[in-house]
Amino acid sequence: MATRVLPGGGVPAAARRRRKKLTFDKVSFMAVFLGLPLVIYLVFVISPFAQAVYYSMTSWGGYNNNMPFIGVANYVKLFQDDIFMISVRNSVILAVFLPVITVILSLVLATLVTIGGSSRGQIKGLRGAGFYRIISFFPYVIPAVVIGLIWGQIYDPSSGLLNGVLTGMGFDGLKSYPWLGDSRTAMIASMVVIVWGFVGFYMILFIAAIKGIPAETYEAARIDGAGRFRTAISITIPLIRDNIQTAYIYMGILALDAFVYMSVLNSTGGPGNSTLVISQKLFSTAFAKGQFGLACAMGVVLAALTLIFAGLVFMVNRLTGGSREVNE
Template structure:
């Protein structure tokens, strides 16, 4: 050990240890044990293998089929390159279906999320402005009623609303006629190109607004009540409280809801097939998934249908990426302290 001498004022000399130079301590990797290997294999390797087998590999197969003229029922598959993609992007019907999907992506998530946020705020913090922070009276009943449509299968919802929209004996026209609106006596809601898409969108919103309301209720319940009380003391109204407190603190829930509603809007096959199996008047409700189904199983062009499926998958990925990008650019990646 190195030492150094130190002399004091009284002439005494002391020997003290010198300061040892700092040494960089290298961390040694712990050897792999059977427990670690088995943990990685079960909780990482197995899910990854399942994901690759049932998600990635079918997509790769679909892309491979999209480069052929496969009919779906013959063993021969002639490679034709990107010819199928050239066909679908010059097909007026498919482009019409893509336009309908874009319309759904723009309006469905916005309408559903706004309505869900309003309902969630009412049943959690929208009660009396005096006393304890609480929701409307009988808010539990409203939650159950709002969530009930989500428990019904989509095909059942489509069939039910198809009967409600029926021009001859439908419930909607019967109610409107009974209220004195005789112009709706035989009005075809799903048979008019001006109202078919609007009527269909209403059905989808009706089926999902309750589910996302419950999702937002769970997020709002996690916000400390002191924040709402402080906003009330400062004189903030319900709208200001929602914009300044509720929405920023449940931003992740809103982003998740927007992505899922966007994916639904890019598909929407079940609702469209149940309400207007032929694509509606002048293809006003036709979506890409419907056109894919017609092309594959009615025309026997599985190669072309696979190309449509690839385009639909890529559109879904682009939409999700845009949502994450917008959320990041607007400060969604920053932690909001309570």
């Protein structure tokens, strides 16, 4: 398109801006802050995922260069495998319940230690709130393997702390109850361990978000007669909604994996595969059976479930008004 010339022979300012030459500063800025991160993302994120998709369409054994291409045969085999479908079901169960339980508990605790104190005077948390923060965050600094080993001892049917306490309280029927050895309780017991390990971290995350809400907002709600529950529902949750969404997604991703916790608590997948998750099945398929192509297909399925989960969370947040600003 021809450049429009002004009556005096000049060129419009917009055209001059379009024709402005790239300087070294601009080129170097784009290379460092745009080009370099893009290259790193392509090399370390997109490229491995693309390779995994390709390997999932081969019968690669993992220890040689022989990779016969078999198309979608691995995916057909997966969805005809009853044990794999059980692992998918268990992973979905964890993704549904773990984020809900963890986020709710963390939000309740964060509210108590920040604004759950006396309803008179200055807005503050419960007495000794600092101590509660340290105690609740402590499990997060313990490695997941250690947490699994500790709780494995607590759940021990013969000498575990849990059965000892319950027996001391009069529940004699639970004297030797195998919490991780019964298909009815193995998944619930495993979920308790994961929640215990992460509730403190997300509590600290929500505490930081709540601290960013002006105290005048809570003062106004108190003057209007709003109770603690009403204040949490109408003020706290809407104002830290983005933090809740982020926490929910991260906890959901962890729940879909859960490899370390499940492997330590029940390395074989629990009674009747009741605690078997996709990552456990993937690991055993690759390194115990030497079927790396099939294991890559499991990894692709797990990645797809993770993307679907994150997409659903964003969609629900948008449909429920998360994209709109909170009314003053």
